[in-house]
Amino acid sequence: MEALVAIAIGAMTAAGVYLVLRLRTFPTVIGMTMMSYAINIFLVASGRLAVNKPPILDPYATGIEYTDPLPQALTLTAIVISFGMTAVVVLLALGAYIESGDDYIDMPDADRREDGDAE
Incomplete structure (x- = not known):
């Protein structure tokens, strides 16, 4: 199961990097967004992959009968932050699309302003 999760994290990271480099x-x-999902899965997996175990530290538990609750709390926080930042980036991209008329990231040479050019 650990190998499957590691492969999924690697594939999501590779796909995310490929998509970020698009124009x-x-x-x-x-x-x-895919890279943030990969990071969230990595955080959950770092708390130990245990099936049907509670994320509660019990002082009377014998052996390893729980999962670490800290990575799960960090993941919940990361999900909220990434959702908010995705909304901000989408609004910035929408504003740039409305302003320029296309959604290309690179700027054509005719539209570039040099440091000495006046407005």
Whole structure:
């Protein structure tokens, strides 16, 4: 099971990096979202992959009968933060699309302003 989770994290990270390097805004936003999902899965997996075990530390428990609750709390916090940041990035991309008329990330040479050019 650990190998399957590691392969899934690696595949999501690779797909996210590929999408971030695209020259359009929508695949870039999707790539950043995929990388944040990969990080969240990595955080949950770092707390030990245990099936049907509670995330509660019991002082009377014998052996390993729980999962670590800290990575799960960090993951919940990361999900909320990544959702908010994704909303901000989508709104910035939408504003850039409305302003320029296309969603390409790179700027054409004719539209570039040099440091000495006046407005």
